[in-house]
Amino acid sequence: QTLAEANVKLLEPYDTVKVSKIPDGIYLRSINDPDDIIWERLPEYRVEMNPAFAAHESVELRINYDAETTQLYMTLARTSERFYVRLRWVDDTRDTATTFGRFRDGAAVQFSLGDDETSPVMGDGPENAVNIWYWRADDNSVQNLAAGGPGSTTLLDEQPVTGEAMYFENDGDPNEWVVVMSRALVSEGAHTASFDRDIVPMGFAIWQGAEQQRDGLKTVLDGWVLLDMSAD
Numbered sequence: 001q002t003l004a005e006a007n008v009k010l011l012e013p014y015d016t017v018k019v020s021k022i023p024d025g026i027y028l029r030s031i032n033d034p035d036d037i038i039w040e041r042l043p044e045y046r047v048e049m050n051p052a053f054a055a056h057e058s059v060e061l062r063i064n065y066d067a068e069t070t071q072l073y074m075t076l077a078r079t080s081e082r083f084y085v086r087l088r089w090v091d092d093t094r095d096t097a098t099t100f101g102r103f104r105d106g107a108a109v110q111f112s113l114g115d116d117e118t119s120p121v122m123g124d125g126p127e128n129a130v131n132i133w134y135w136r137a138d139d140n141s142v143q144n145l146a147a148g149g150p151g152s153t154t155l156l157d158e159q160p161v162t163g164e165a166m167y168f169e170n171d172g173d174p175n176e177w178v179v180v181m182s183r184a185l186v187s188e189g190a191h192t193a194s195f196d197r198d199i200v201p202m203g204f205a206i207w208q209g210a211e212q213q214r215d216g217l218k219t220v221l222d223g224w225v226l227l228d229m230s231a232d
């Protein structure tokens with residue numbers, strides 16, 4: 001465990017975490033600025049990410065269950081208008097294109113549209129769907145998706161989620177991606193997660209492009225983190 005890890009609280013699946021409130025009148029330099037000083041003032045947490053189990057055979061052939069768990073660092077915040085998640089993780093290489101044997105880096109968060117009984121494996125059927133925000137390093141955009149289990153990922157008509165990423169080549173320390181995604185708290189549309197709830201179950205996925213990760217081949221949090229939205 002590095003010093004950086006020791007200073008950041010580890011969240012286990014099904015832990016509750018309070019979403020920080022950014023006071024009214026405080027603004028980021030730009031809407032999703034990954035490098036804004038505000039992030040240093042808010043608590044950061046981490047979760048341990050493990051390879052997603054093989055949902056189909058082609059994943060089984062490529063998966064490396066012995067791979068070390070990776071750490072995903074996160075800051076969870078809201079203003080009176082928007083919800084923000086800032087993700088940070090070590091990645092030696094910046095993969096922004098899909099070429100032979102290499103794929104783009106990516107990150108996604110998912111929200112249960114119901115409670116934490118919904119499957120954290122991207123939901124389970126149309127009645128137990130999830131809303132996914134999916135950032136990809138190739139076009140640096142965030143897609144607003146819905147899924148009711150692996151293989152059912154659908155691009156939604158409404159695209160209210162925005163994001164921005166920065167890749168830091170750190171002198172002496174490992175390189176890392178920092179990605180901020182955000183959305184207005186109030187957003188219309190089918191399969192759009194509501195933040196007007198006491199508890200919002202949230203999940204996480206990371207794709208390391210240099211390790212051929214794409215689709216189901218990725219690291220995930222095995223379960224939900226329960227967002228406590230009550231801060232004011």
Ligand code: HEM
Nearest residue numbers: 052053055108109110134150151152153203204205215216
């Ligand atoms: C054990 C857990 C999981 C398994 C077994 C799994 C499996 C899969 C499979 C088989 C696919 C390819 C078919 C498709 O596009 O639907 C896929 C794609 C995808 N998954 Fe998952 N998944 C898991 C967890 C997650 C989590 C936690 C998230 C988000 C936080 C997520 C987000 C996505 C996204 C965005 C895609 C589309 C990727 C692309 O277009 O390259 N998954 N997953």
